[in-house]
Amino acid sequence: EDKVVQSPLSLVVHEGDTVTLNCSYEVTNFRSLLWYKQEKKAPTFLFMLTSSGIEKKSGRLSSILDKKELFSILNITATQTGDSAVYLCAGPPPLSNTGNQFYFGTGTSLTVIP
Amino acid sequence: NAGVTQTPKFQVLKTGQSMTLQCAQDMNHEYMSWYRQDPGMGLRLIHYSVGAGITDQGEVPNGYNVSRSTTEDFPLRLLSAAPSQTSVYFCASSLDANYGYTFGSGTRLTVV
Numbered sequence: 001e002d003k004v005v006q007s008p009l010s011l012v013v014h015e016g017d018t019v020t021l022n023c024s025y026e027v028t029n030f031r032s033l034l035w036y037k038q039e040k041k042a043p044t045f046l047f048m049l050t051s052s053g054i055e056k057k058s059g060r061l062s063s064i065l066d067k068k069e070l071f072s073i074l075n076i077t078a079t080q081t082g083d084s085a086v087y088l089c090a091g092p093p094p095l096s097n098t099g100n101q102f103y104f105g106t107g108t109s110l111t112v113i114p
Numbered sequence: 115n116a117g118v119t120q121t122p123k124f125q126v127l128k129t130g131q132s133m134t135l136q137c138a139q140d141m142n143h144e145y146m147s148w149y150r151q152d153p154g155m156g157l158r159l160i161h162y163s164v165g166a167g168i169t170d171q172g173e174v175p176n177g178y179n180v181s182r183s184t185t186e187d188f189p190l191r192l193l194s195a196a197p198s199q200t201s202v203y204f205c206a207s208s209l210d211a212n213y214g215y216t217f218g219s220g221t222r223l224t225v226v
Contacts, residue, residue: 034214042204042217043157050212088157090215101147101172102215106156 003027004091006105013079014113021074021108023089028070033091034102035063035074043088046074079112086110116140120205120218127195127225135190135221137205145208146188147172147215148180150201157204163188195225 007022025033032050036043047056052067060079065072072091076083086109090102121136139146147162159172161180169180177199179191188207192199202222206215 031211032214036214042219045214045216048212048214090157101159101162101170103159103173104149104157106154 003103004105010109024071025091036088118218143207
């Protein structure tokens with residue numbers, strides 16, 4: 001049983017398109033949800049979301065969390081070939097847990113065509 | 115700062131051999147974790163630690179041991195390597211529960 005489910009599994013778009021990546025989870029009482037970008041090597045941190053409804057933004061990337069409906073989205077506007085990567089969602093450990101372990105989804109593979 | 119340093123970067127083992135994957139961080143992070151990444155499976159948590167002397171199991175702990183004698187180091191031991199342990203292993207650390215993880219560059223392990 002997957003704790004974190006990402007969709008779609010893969011996506012191919014043209015440069016300039018806007019994409020929305022989805023992440024759903026099952027834990028209701030938690031601290032945070034994370035988004036990462038993974039190219040050839042290690043995942044690199046994008047966002048940590050802790051509050052529902054508050055958008056986090058970094059350049060053309062933005063993300064928001066809906067704690068009521070148990071999902072998060074990652075938006076990328078005006079996509080570029082450098083956005084091609086696997087995007088990983090990591091959520092959430094329960095608040096009662098003293099650790100900081102996160103469970104990752106299988107990721108969404110994004111390919112941006114020139 | 116070096117961040118999270120993993121060694122070796124590549125390793126080939128024979129079935130039944132044991133080895134230790136090293137992980138060190140110089141950011142004074144309390145939380146450290148080991149993940150393995152397999153095609154189509156995403157990152158799966160093996161073991162984690164919330165501070166020196168404290169470790170716990172993640173999703174896939176069988177066949178692996180960890181210890182955390184210092185804040186800086188979190189080695190992962192393969193007791194008796196099996197082909198199913200062929201994977202890319204990532205070590206990650208974070209300051210505390212309010213921060214995301216910083217990942218090391220990974221160790222690609224092949225067990226033949």
